[in-house]
Amino acid sequence: MIRLVIAEDHQSFVDGLRLLLDNEENITVVGSANNGEDLLDILEKKSVNVVLTDIKMPKIDGIAACRLIKKSHPQVKVIALTMFDQDDAVKQMLDAGCDGYLLKNSSLKLVLNALETVASGGQFFDPTICIDDLETESHGKQILTNSEFEILKLISLGKTSREIADIRSTAISTVERHRKNMIGKLKLKGANELLRYALDKKYNFDV
Amino acid sequence: MIRLVIAEDHQSFVDGLRLLLDNEENITVVGSANNGEDLLDILEKKSVNVVLTDIKMPKIDGIAACRLIKKSHPQVKVIALTMFDQDDAVKQMLDAGCDGYLLKNSSLKLVLNALETVASGGQFFDPTICIDDLETESHGKQILTNSEFEILKLISLGKTSREIADIRSTAISTVERHRKNMIGKLKLKGANELLRYALDKKYNFDV
DNA sequence: ATTTCAATACCCAGTACAGGGTATTTTTTT
DNA sequence: AAAAAAATACCCTGTACTGGGTATTGAAAT
Numbered sequence: 001m002i003r004l005v006i007a008e009d010h011q012s013f014v015d016g017l018r019l020l021l022d023n024e025e026n027i028t029v030v031g032s033a034n035n036g037e038d039l040l041d042i043l044e045k046k047s048v049n050v051v052l053t054d055i056k057m058p059k060i061d062g063i064a065a066c067r068l069i070k071k072s073h074p075q076v077k078v079i080a081l082t083m084f085d086q087d088d089a090v091k092q093m094l095d096a097g098c099d100g101y102l103l104k105n106s107s108l109k110l111v112l113n114a115l116e117t118v119a120s121g122g123q124f125f126d127p128t129i130c131i132d133d134l135e136t137e138s139h140g141k142q143i144l145t146n147s148e149f150e151i152l153k154l155i156s157l158g159k160t161s162r163e164i165a166d167i168r169s170t171a172i173s174t175v176e177r178h179r180k181n182m183i184g185k186l187k188l189k190g191a192n193e194l195l196r197y198a199l200d201k202k203y204n205f206d207v
Numbered sequence: 208m209i210r211l212v213i214a215e216d217h218q219s220f221v222d223g224l225r226l227l228l229d230n231e232e233n234i235t236v237v238g239s240a241n242n243g244e245d246l247l248d249i250l251e252k253k254s255v256n257v258v259l260t261d262i263k264m265p266k267i268d269g270i271a272a273c274r275l276i277k278k279s280h281p282q283v284k285v286i287a288l289t290m291f292d293q294d295d296a297v298k299q300m301l302d303a304g305c306d307g308y309l310l311k312n313s314s315l316k317l318v319l320n321a322l323e324t325v326a327s328g329g330q331f332f333d334p335t336i337c338i339d340d341l342e343t344e345s346h347g348k349q350i351l352t353n354s355e356f357e358i359l360k361l362i363s364l365g366k367t368s369r370e371i372a373d374i375r376s377t378a379i380s381t382v383e384r385h386r387k388n389m390i391g392k393l394k395l396k397g398a399n400e401l402l403r404y405a406l407d408k409k410y411n412f413d414v
Numbered sequence: 415a416t417t418t419c420a421a422t423a424c425c426c427a428g429t430a431c432a433g434g435g436t437a438t439t440t441t442t443t444t
Numbered sequence: 445a446a447a448a449a450a451a452t453a454c455c456c457t458g459t460a461c462t463g464g465g466t467a468t469t470g471a472a473a474t
Contacts, residue, residue, distance in 0.1 A: 010364055037271050059271040064244050145420060158399055160460070172460095173423050180462065190430085191461055192365055195399060199406065352450060367430070379430095380453050387432065397460085398431055 002119045003046070006032040007039040007053040007065070008081060013104070017052075020108050027115065036060025043073055050077045050119050052102075052111075055089045056200060063089070066096040077118040083200070100124035143185060151178050156198035209326045210253070213239040214246040214260040214272070215288065220311065224259075227315050234322065243267025250280055257284045257326050259309075259318075262296045270296070273303040284325040307331035350392060358385050363405035 004027055006014050014032045021027050030046050033039040037059040039051065051069065055062040066078045080093040080101040090101055099118040102111060103126050114124035144152065154164045161179065165172040179194060188194050211234055215221050221239045228234050237253050240246040244266040246258065258276065262269040273285045287300040287308040297308055306325040309318060310333050321331035351359065361371045368382040375382070386401060395401050 036267075037274075058268065060243075060267045061265065064266045067244075147421060158403060160397075160399075162460080170421085171423055173425090174421070176461070177423075178421085180464090183462080190367075192367070192398075192402060195402060196365060196406075199403075354451060369430080377451085378453055380455090381451070383431070384453075385451085387434090390432075396432095 001049075002027045002115055003030045003049045004028065004115065005030060005039065005042050005046075005048050005051050007034075007036065007051065007057060007062070008032075009034050009054060009057045017111070020111075024112065027112075034058070036062065036065035039065055040068060043069060043076065048073075048076055050079065050115055052079050052081060052115070054081045054104075055093060056083075063092045063096045066093060066098050070097040079114055079118055079124065083196075089200075102126050103128060144182065148178050148182050151175060152182065152194075152198045152201060155179075155195055156201065208256075209234045209322055210237045210256045211235065211322065212237060212246065212249050212253075212255050212258050214241075214243065214258065214264060214269070215239070216241055216261055216264050224318075227318075231319065234319075241265070243269065243272035246272055247275060250276060250283065255280075255283055257286065257322055259286050259288060259322070261288045262300060270299045270303045273300060273305050277304040286321055286325055286331065309333050310335060351389065355385050355389050358382060359389065359401075359405045362386075362402055 004021070006017055006029060008014050008017075011034060014034070018029050018032065021029055030048060031042040033042055035058040036053075039053060039057075040060065042048070043051070053062045053065060057065070060068070062080055066080070069076055069078055077100075078098045080090065080098045081104050082089055082101060083104050093101060100114050100123050102114055102124075106114075106126060110126070114126075117124040150168070151164055154167060159167070161172050161175040164175045168175070179191075182188075183190070183194055186194075186197060188197055211228070213221050213224055213236060215224075218241060221241075225236050225239065228236055237255060238249040240249055242265040243260075246260060246264075247267065249255070250258070260269045260272060264272070267275070269287055273287070276283055276285055284306045285304070287297070287305045288311050289296060289308060300308060307321050307330055309321055309331075313321075313333060317333070321333075324331040357375070358371055361374060366374070368379050368386065371382045372379045386398075389395075390397070390401055393401075393404060395404055
């Protein structure tokens with residue numbers, strides 16, 4: 001029997017997943033949290049085998065939470081959830097000792113597969129995330145060029161293309177071109193996702 | 208002698224503050240961190256009296272960090288730093304047991320005052336943050352109407368107005384109207400800030 | 415020495431949203 | 445029952461950005 005806790009800051013995602021997993025006989029969702037602090041609280045109070053946790057969460061993020069869990073409850077298996085295929089985040093999560101990772105848009109079947117695999121002592125890594133890239137640190141890293149990275153940082157600060165162009169003393173068209181290129185190579189959809197990606201990336205600006 | 212650690216996301220702020228405090232004889236900055244995890248690490252390794260910490264930080268935020276510090280090192284004094292006068296955050300920080308809070312644009316004099324006050328066992332709260340408002344919980348809270356709040360959540364999930372209209376079975380124009388009203392009453396500028404606000408607010412969706 | 419890549423910059427068409435105004439209906443308050 | 449607040453929906457104009465395409469320049473790689 002898998003006794004699962006879901007930690008994810010979007011409650012609707014939690015609700016949806018709970019609903020899907022309710023039909024599974026060998027899985028009980030014993031609790032859910034919207035942040036790392038609540039997750040750790042649940043671990044103190046209930047008997048849990050597997051934790052499915054978002055990487056980016058308020059209060060204590062998935063990486064820090066995983067580290068703390070592996071220290072205090074080493075028998076608990078941890079599977080990371082990520083929105084994007086972010087090498088750095090996944091790498092840090094692996095470093096924190098997680099037992100698997102999934103993209104948030106994974107099929108239910110894949111989720112079940114992952115849960116059962118880690119519950120029985122294995123590891124499960126979403127096939128669409130390429131581990132080889134993770135090993136060759138330098139390779140997966142330099143996706144963005146210097147200008148792109150610089151612009152990404154400004155985007156994360158809430159600047160518009162107009163403002164970024166002024167700051168960098170270039171034409172707006174150039175900034176827009178860089179945005180488009182980033183959206184293309186990161187496989188994002190629109191300005192919103194780029195902003196979200198930029199905000200997410202701040203995790204790694206200091207690494 | 209005050210043995211201080213500064214924890215703050217923006218390194219430039221840390222550098223600036225370090226420089227200012229270097230001239231103070233009774234204060235030694237024994238370390239600095241850009242995230243909560245590193246902050247806790249420093250506490251393990253060095254002898255520290257006072258921690259000056261940002262509330263919003265990667266990995267482990269200031270509130271969670273404060274709680275953990277007060278558990279493991281109850282003698283260490285914690286002062287919170289906030290960019291804005293954010294009632295909820297300050298309230299949670301107080302709840303976590305912090306000994307004071309400052310706005311980031313405080314004068315050096317105020318910072319020194321705060322450091323010395325808490326180091327000698329007192330509490331120091333930035334006078335421009337009104338505690339009275341903090342008590343009357345209901346007061347500052349119900350700014351957004353139900354529909355607005357619902358739409359804000361969908362915005363935080365990255366939905367466009369078109370998608371939100373579909374989900375809620377209303378016209379796009381209605382969603383756009385709610386967006387405009389929110390931007391107006393929250394004094395924001397544009398879709399980006401609304402998205403950032405929506406993402407920020409997730410701190411409180413679960414409170 | 416030549417190819418390749420990054421950075422720069424422009425064009426056009428189309429979408430998403432802001433910022434303004436207004437109007438109708440339903441619900442809540444009084 | 446009347447007044448106020450919330451939710452709904454539409455108008456128009458302007459801005460920001462996407463999704464295409466293309467071209468020039470300098471630096472790095474081969």
